[in-house]
Amino acid sequence: MPKGKILVVDDxxxxxxxxxxxxxxxGYAVRLADSGEKGLQIALKENIHVIFLDLNLPGFNGIELCRKIRRDRPMAIIHAVTGYPSIFELSDCREAGFDDYFTKPANLEWLLRAAQIAFEKIGRWKSR
Amino acid sequence: MGDRKNAPYRILVTDDNPVNVRFLKILLEKEGFHTFSAVNGTDCIALVQREKPDLILLDIDMPGITGIDVCKALKQDPETKDTPIVFLTACTDKMVLKEAFESGGVDYVTKPVQRIELLARLKSALNQKELIQKTLSEEKLRCVIEVAGAICHELNQPMMSVLGYAELLLMDLPHDHEMYPNVEKIKAQTERMGKITRKLMGITTYRTKDYMGGVSQIIDIDRAALPG
Incomplete structure (x- = not known):
């Protein structure tokens, strides 16, 4: 039984x-998407709450994707992972609803820790 | 100009009449300009190529190669085309003046030369040259920043993959495995590359440093990425 399900969207x-x-x-189940459209479809259909999004995506970008997911899944914990931090300011990402922000090349231990913390939060919120 | 801020501007005076040359040299040197001179078109072209003056004061009506021909020749040479040329002329024929501007001159001063008018026109031509140079240098900086950003983005993607695969290997390998230190080095060097691309993306100025003991100049990433 996986510890939880994570969505990764990166082209x-x-x-x-x-x-x-x-x-x-x-120990997590992972779903993958290579575009904003596919990512949104999976996030909403499979009710995924821990998400890692590249910002520079084909179709609609990571900021738009985050806004769309956040609208239907307000409890989702969404992380930005970007190789081009100058396209969007950190404040743009926070305003769009991102919970955290990583620049590429990002250490895997940071991302794993971010996933663990996200699931801990969701667990705490569910058991309140 | 930028790289010799405190030195006087260097003006090349060209006139076939040595009395005019002497008069103009005295007038300009009194104002702090550094001057040198030619008394015909051929010498003028050779001096411009060798001495790279900041501005040329050029008589139109010279025997042999006229000032307008000299101007045309200098504007065709990439090495000299940006040197501003202010014509000197006793002629007020509008067609001659039209031809002078079309050949690439930025202004003209009529003879007999009036000191105040000459200085005002020289100052205006030199300011115009500096403005063009400043615009070009800003454009160069903008290109450097855009190219650096695009390259960094392209490099950050494969770097994240290399770093990620190295980290996955480290998770798999026992710490005493013979390959473990080498994979750690791959990880460390990729992180180092990541720091370089972050600096490149923070470039705000265009600064260079000596490369290979001054043989060449390269962009100084550390200084160029400093705030402000």
Missing amino acids: EESIRDVLQQLFTRS
């Missing part, structure tokens, strides 16, 4: 692969 295949391996071996 770079090797980054999706790395994050899938990281989270899978840490």
Whole structure:
């Protein structure tokens, strides 16, 4: 039984692969998407609450995707992972609803820790 | 100009009449300009190529190669095309003046030369040159920043993958495995590359430093990425 389900949206295949391996071996179920549209579909259909989004995505970008997910899933914990921090300011990301922000190349231990904290929060919120 | 801020501007005076040359040199040197001179078009072209003056004061009506021909020749040479040329002329024929501007001159002063008018026109031409240089240098900086940002973005993606795969390997390998230290080095060097791209993305100025003991100049990323 996986510890929880994580959605990774990134248009770079090797980054999706790395994050899938990281989270899978840490006991999480992982869903992957390579575009904003696919990411939104999976997030809403599968009710996923812990999400890692690249900001520079084909179709609608990570900021728009975050806003759309946040509208229907207000309790989701959404992390931005970007290789191009100058496109959006940190304040734009916070305003769009991102809970945290990582710049590439990001250490896997930070991302794993972020996922663990996110699931701890969700668990706490559910048991209140 | 930028790299010799406190030195006087260097003006090349060209006139076939040595009396005019002497008069103009005295007038300009009194005002703090550094001057040198030529008395025909051929010498003028050779001096411009060798001495790179900040401005040329050029008589139109010279025997042999006229001032307008000299101007055309200098404007065709990439090395000299940006040197501003102010014509000297006793002629007020509008067609000649039209041709002078079309050849690439930025202004003209009529003979007999009036000191105040000459200085005002020189100052205006030199200011215009500096403004153009400043605009070009800002454009160069903007290009550097945009190119640096685009390159960093492209590099950050594969770097994240390399770093990630190295970290996954470290999770798999026992600490005493013979490959463990090498994978740790891959991780450390990739993190180092990440720090470099972060600095590049913070570039705000265009500054260079000596490379290979001054053989060449390269962009100084540390100084260029400093705030302000």
